[in-house]
Amino acid sequence: MNTKLRTRSMGLAALALTASMGLAACGSEDDTTSASDETTSSASPSESMSESPMESESAEPASDAPFGPGCSGVPTDPSDPGSVEGMAQDPVATAASNNPLLKTLTAAVKEAGLVDTLNSTDNLTVFAPTDDAFAAIPKKDLNALLADKEALTKVLTHHVIGERLSPEDVAGEHETLAGDMLTVDGSGEDFTIGDASVVCGNVQTANATVYVVDQVLMPQM
Template identity: 40%
Template sequence: MKAITVAAPKWMGAGLLGLMLASTAQADHHGMAKADIVDTAIEAGQFSTLVAAVKAADLVDTLKGEGPFTVFAPTDEAFAALPEGTVDTLLMPENQDQLQAVLTYHVVPGKIMAEDAMAASSATTVQGQDLTITTMDGKVMINDATVTAADVKASNGVIHVIDSVLMPE
């Protein structure tokens, strides 16, 4: 078995490097990730709130679809940092449209790898509004969220882990 050495860029949190390694470990012999975006998020173990929201918003089939998609995925800690009651309110069935808007604001059509994102200044989301992309001091920012792990490959796209929830206007 060949050893794999992974060096994390300065802007990537070392603690989340494991997410990338888990994604690499589930690759088949052609180097392609086998799990889709939803299953990759479930397996990572730090996106239970995001996965619950995707289910409540009835977006599971979409994010398991062909894609490709780029998902800026907030961690459970990012959701926990929202004002008290925000997540519970969004998860209510009567707020499904609002929840869908928030979640699709985290999704960009196509597969945007970190190198491409760093060269861009914005990206249009599935929700319809643009995200601002900036790179400063070795950190990539999506609006006010910092990318803490990048290029987590899935069979139908890529996940970039972010440290806060993006809210559309």
Template identity: 45%
Template structure:
């Protein structure tokens, strides 16, 4: 009986220590409320909870606040455009900051992002402010601005 209790306790500990997917990781961080709302509005939550792996350049609430409120509200109501903008922040595969190479990289949306490595990692005109937040289906790099497809 004692062995059964120890095994059960170890099993529960392992379950609670299990990594979270990209969406759960972002929500738990607390500073991606606008991103979570946008993912929900675009119907992308299940996609980013999927197998992956994905590399997500995630704008914070502060980054979304740089967009005029009327423009952000309009974007949140335009599912097609919102999906295009959000998937422009996602790159297939799991790319850690140390593996980023300067140049163009294709996004899930199709258009390419321009990555820079001088003075830290940049994504188009956004700076990575926190890197390598590992989720069980990829990695999140926090950026200080929303990047828009050209």
């Protein structure tokens, strides 16, 4: 009788030990799963943070893009020859003729016979007065200037520098194609030439960099 009881007790003990080990194994799997979930969860913010600087960089404007309030008057359709993209395909006199801000300048360049000179010369910087800039000149004086080819040529070439100047290099004193000097003040996206201001700068054409200005720059005659 004692032998049967002993055998039964040993069997129950073995069963209890087996059950205990099974529960421990389950607990170990749960802990591993939980730790894995925590690792994945903690990695997500890090991965998100690593993506943020890239997104921030892509949102920054290109450093070689045109700038200034006057650029809003330039066509935005890339297929338009007067757009920034369109102007980049043509030499400067042709590019200016397609820009709606520069119709009077285009007429003056033709009147002075400078179209071929400007289109065929490499690496220029052109300060291009808007139509409003020419309109600010008394009509009588503007008509007299347009009728005097020599004076008109001097005024127009006073707006042209014989090297291509980026926004980082445009400030300073530069010799013009008229043979005189032009002083540009400012930095960044804020430049002036005397009382004139650059209203749309760093516009690229095939052979020149254009800075559209709000006044006609008059040389000493």
